[in-house]
Structure formats: C-alpha cells, structure tokens
Amino acid sequence: MRAFVYNGLPSRVVFGPGAVAQLPAEVARLGAKRVLLLSTPGRAGMVAAVSKNLPIAGVFDKVVMHTPLEAANEARELATKLNADCCVTVGGGSTIGFGKVIALTSGLPVLAVPTTYSGSEMTTIWGMSENNTKKTGRDPKVLPRTVIYDPELTLDLPPAVSAASGMNAIAHCVEALYAHDGNPIISLMAEEGIRALSKALPSIIRNPKDLESRAEALYGAWLAGATISTTSVALHHKLCHVLGGLGLPHAETHAIVLPHAVRYNYDAAREAMARVERAIGAPLAFQAIYELEAKLAIPMKLSEIGMKAADLERAARIATEAPYPNPRKVEYAPVLELLRNAHEGRRPS
Ligand code: NAD
Numbered sequence: 118m119r120a121f122v123y124n125g126l127p128s129r130v131v132f133g134p135g136a137v138a139q140l141p142a143e144v145a146r147l148g149a150k151r152v153l154l155l156s157t158p159g160r161a162g163m164v165a166a167v168s169k170n171l172p173i174a175g176v177f178d179k180v181v182m183h184t185p186l187e188a189a190n191e192a193r194e195l196a197t198k199l200n201a202d203c204c205v206t207v208g209g210g211s212t213i214g215f216g217k218v219i220a221l222t223s224g225l226p227v228l229a230v231p232t233t234y235s236g237s238e239m240t241t242i243w244g245m246s247e248n249n250t251k252k253t254g255r256d257p258k259v260l261p262r263t264v265i266y267d268p269e270l271t272l273d274l275p276p277a278v279s280a281a282s283g284m285n286a287i288a289h290c291v292e293a294l295y296a297h298d299g300n301p302i303i304s305l306m307a308e309e310g311i312r313a314l315s316k317a318l319p320s321i322i323r324n325p326k327d328l329e330s331r332a333e334a335l336y337g338a339w340l341a342g343a344t345i346s347t348t349s350v351a352l353h354h355k356l357c358h359v360l361g362g363l364g365l366p367h368a369e370t371h372a373i374v375l376p377h378a379v380r381y382n383y384d385a386a387r388e389a390m391a392r393v394e395r396a397i398g399a400p401l402a403f404q405a406i407y408e409l410e411a412k413l414a415i416p417m418k419l420s421e422i423g424m425k426a427a428d429l430e431r432a433a434r435i436a437t438e439a440p441y442p443n444p445r446k447v448e449y450a451p452v453l454e455l456l457r458n459a460h461e462g463r464r465p466s
Contacts, residue, residue, distance in 0.1 A: 121300035124347040128239065129263045130339065134328060137230060137267040140205070141170045147226050147262060149203030153196050155180055155215050156208050160232070164207040167230070167270070174199040177215070182367065183246040184214040193219050203228060206261075207270075209282065210235030210367075217243040217259035229261040232271055234282040234314070234334055235368070236289055236342025238264045250362060260346075266339060268331035276322050280413035283318045283334055284372035286341035287311050287406070290396075291379060292351050293344035294389035297442040303348055304392065306340040311396035313337030319412045351443040352436070353378035356456070359436045360424065369422050372415055373462070376407040377455045380465035385445035403465040418462030429456045 131139055144152060151174035156164040161178040177192045196204065196219050206216040207230040214237065216227040221243050229238035241260045244253040271279070290307035293299055314337035320330035353374060360370045380403035383390055390402040399405035407417075416422050433453035440447035458465065 118301070122298070123300045123302050126239070126241065126257075126260055126343070126346055127262075128260060130266065131263070132266045132336070132339075134269050134332065135267065136265050137167045137270060140167065140228075140230065140265060143228060143263050143265060144171055144203060144205065147203055147228060149226070149228075151200055151202045153177060153192075153199060153201035153204050153219070153225075155192070155204055155206045155212050157181070157212060160208050160212075163270070163273075167207060168205065171205065174201050180208065180212045180215050182211045183251060183361075184211070184218055184244055186245055186247040189215065189218045189245055193222055196223060196225060201225060206230065207232065209233030210237040213237040213261070214244060216261070218245055220259045221256055224258055226263075227259070227261040228263045228265070230265045230267065230270065231335070231338070233274060233278065234286045234338035234341070236286050236338045236345070239339055239342030240346040242346065249364070251358065253358075264339075266335045268328055268335050271331045271335060272326050272328070274325070276325050277415060278368070279321050279325070279334070280318055280410075280415045281366075281368035281372045283314050283321075283338070284375060284410060284413070284415070285368040286338045287314050288353055288357075288371045288375045289341040289345040289350075290314075291375065291389070291393055291402075291406075292353055293348045294392055295382060295386035295444045296348035296351065299348050303344050304389075307344045308392045308396045310337045310340030310344060311393060313340070315397045315409055318409070322413050349442060351441050352381060352445075352447055352452075355441045355443075355447075356432070356436050356452075359432050360419070362435075363424070363428055363432065365419070365422055365424055369416055370419070372410055373417060373419055373422070374455075374459050376403045376410065376465050377459045379403040379406055380458075381451065381455050382444045389444075407464055416462075419456070419460040421462070424460055426460060429453060429460060432456055 317334035
C-alpha cells in the first residue's frame with residue numbers, strides 16, 4: 118500500500134426520517150440562543166414549519182445560486198445586526214453556501230439541514246461569485262458543525278433536480294477515486310457513495326416519494342461531500358468550473374460532462390474505473406454512467422442547457438491553460454473533443 122495522508126473532519130450527523138424534529142435540541146447543543154435562519158424564497162414556507170421552537174433572531178430568505186458577493190454581504194450584515202450566534206441553513210448547496218460565507222468572516226457555527234444531494238454540508242469549501250467569476254477556497258471555519266439529514270424533507274425535490282444533484286454527487290466520488298492525493302479511506306466512501314446514489318436515483322425518478330430511496334440518496338450525498346472535502350478535484354471539476362463561469366447551471370453541467378471526463382481519464386486510472394464499475398454494477402465506467410443518466414431523463418447535451426458551439430474552443434483553452442492535477446495529461450485537442458462530445462451528448466465509446 119502506498120503512503121498517504123488522511124484528514125478526518127469533525128462534524129456531527131443526525132440522520133433519519135423525522136430527524137428534523139431534533140433541530141431545537143441540536144441548536145441548544147451548540148449553545149446558540151440567536152439563530153439566523155437561511156433559505157431560498159421558494160422554500161420559506163417549509164422552512165418556517167420545520168423551525169418552530171427555535172430561538173430565531175432573524176430570517177434571510179433571499180438565497181440565490183452561486184452566492185453573489187452583494188447578496189452574501191447583505192446576509193453577513195444581517196447576521197451582525199441581529200447579533201446572531203448560529204446560522205441554520207435549510208436547503209441545498211446554495212443555501213449552505215450562504216451559511217458558509219457568513220461563517221468565513223464571522224466564525225459563526227453553521228447547522229445545516231440539507232434538502233438536495235450537493236454534499237456541500239460536508240465540505241470546508243466555500244464559494245462566492247462576482248462579475249461572472251466564482252472564487253472558491255477552503256477553510257475549516259465554514260464546515261457545518263452539525264448536519265441533520267431528514268429524507269422526509271426531500272420528498273418534494275423535483276425528480277429532475279434530484280437526478281442532476283445526485284449525479285453532481287457521483288462526480289465528486291469519481292474524482293476522489295483518482296485524486297492525486299486520494300487515500301484508501303476516502304476511496305471506500307467514494308465507492309459506497311456511487312453505489313448508494315446509482316441505486317437510489319432511478320427509483321426516485323420512478324417514485325419521487327419513495328422514502329427509502331430518498332434516504333439512500335442522502336446517505337450517498339453525505340459520502341460524496343466527505344470525499345471532495347479532503348481530496349483534490351481534477352479535469353471534470355475544472356471543466357465544470359469553466360462552464361459554470363459561462364453561466365451554465367451547476368448540477369446539470371456536472372451530470373452532462375461526467376461520462377465524457379471519465380472517458381478521457383479511463384485508461385489512465387484503471388483501478389479507480391474498476392471501482393466505479395463495481396459500484397454501479399456495469400462494465401466500462403463511462404458507459405455505465407452515461408446509461409445511468411439516460412434512465413434519469415436529464416439533459417444529456419451541453420447544447421440543451423445553453424452552451425453555444427462558438428464557446429467550446431474558449432472553454433477548452435481556459436480549462437487547459439491552468440489545469441488541475443489529473444491522471445491523464447490535460448491537452449487542448451482531446452479536451453476540445455471531450456467538450457464537443459458533451460455538447461452533442463454523444464454516447465462515449
Ligand atoms: P440549490 O441549492 O440551488 O437548489 C436548487 C433548487 O431546488 C432551489 O430553487 C431550491 O429552493 C430548491 N430546493 C432545494 N431543496 C428542495 C426540496 N427538498 N424540495 C423542493 N425544492 C427544493 O441546488 P444544489 O444543486 O443543491 O446546490 C448548487 C450550489 O451548491 C452551487 O452554487 C454549487 O457551487 C454549490 N455546491 C457547493 C459545494 C461545496 O462543497 N461548497 C458542493 C456542491 C455544490
């Protein structure tokens with residue numbers, strides 16, 4: 118076995134149907150008496166219902182995707198004005214992202230109640246966007262202290278959002294399996310995360326109210342978040358960051374690019390690919406992922422989510438100028454081909 122470094126991250130997880138009922142006790146456990154509650158505008162009703170009996174100092178329900186600096190500053194100022202001593206986020210990666218940027222400058226503890234499969238609740242990664250550019254960083258301060266996973270809160274997550282968000286989580290696991298700084302413990306989590314999500318997502322599409330599959334998907338998302346928190350990401354995430362900068366939606370972009378990025382790296386990361394195949398239970402990791410996505414009825418072409426053919430060369434250039442460490446050398450011509458295949462949604466072969 119080769120030498121490795123493993124970083125365990127401290128977070129408390131409360132998991133299970135109905136677990137959100139423990140929210141007041143978990144807030145008290147953090148010693149918090151003045152909670153700032155965060156959500157998107159669309160989820161405000163549900164959030165009000167689950168946060169009864171909390172010592173709420175105020176509510177910020179204007180969360181939007183990609184944490185724009187202006188909105189982040191508004192939330193930070195509110196936390197200061199209210200003298201909040203804890204942020205409770207109820208929602209997906211976007212909502213957790215607001216809790217994290219408040220924690221980044223104030224050190225306030227974050228308690229996350231995730232309702233999608235982004236996995237952000239398990240990471241020390243924060244992000245903020247300004248002028249169409251997303252800046253990200255890692256800081257232990259932003260890691261939620263407590264995470265309450267309640268699959269009942271995800272029963273209304275639309276199937277298309279569930280599928281794309283779940284594939285985003287699978288992408289975290291895949292890249293952790295071939296990360297240059299990976300390790301056997303993270304690989305266990307990554308393989309199990311892919312297994313759980315690839316089993317749960319098709320069932321969720323067939324029956325979005327299937328509580329058992331919802332629970333399994335949340336468990337997979339937890340593992341996926343844990344995998345990217347301590348290992349580096351590679352070409353796939355680099356491409357998605359570049360495409361995100363062009364305005365493409367986060368989770369869908371990950372889902373579409375993943376089988377093509379896996380094809381790119383296939384021969385250079387055979388051990389990782391064998392684990393992906395074992396986890397999904399199908400041969401050829403890139404085709405296994407592509408076939409899984411075909412069952413989920415999500416967009417399979419970058420052209421379907423707003424990518425213009427004219428931007429492909431620019432994206433390939435940006436992605437190859439300052440590449441992340443990757444199992445296969447990152448070169449312009451094959452990366453452009455990868456993007457063209459993803460743009461047209463071709464079945465990788
Ligand atoms: P999201 O948080 O933007 O949510 C998508 C939509 O679904 C929103 O309108 C939301 O209100 C709605 N929604 C959420 N939960 C719902 C539920 N249970 N039922 C019905 N509707 C619900 O999407 P996301 O994919 O979870 O997060 C994307 C963001 O998270 C991106 O900005 C991405 O960069 C970030 N992210 C960060 C990390 C990290 O480690 N920092 C990891 C993954 C994603």
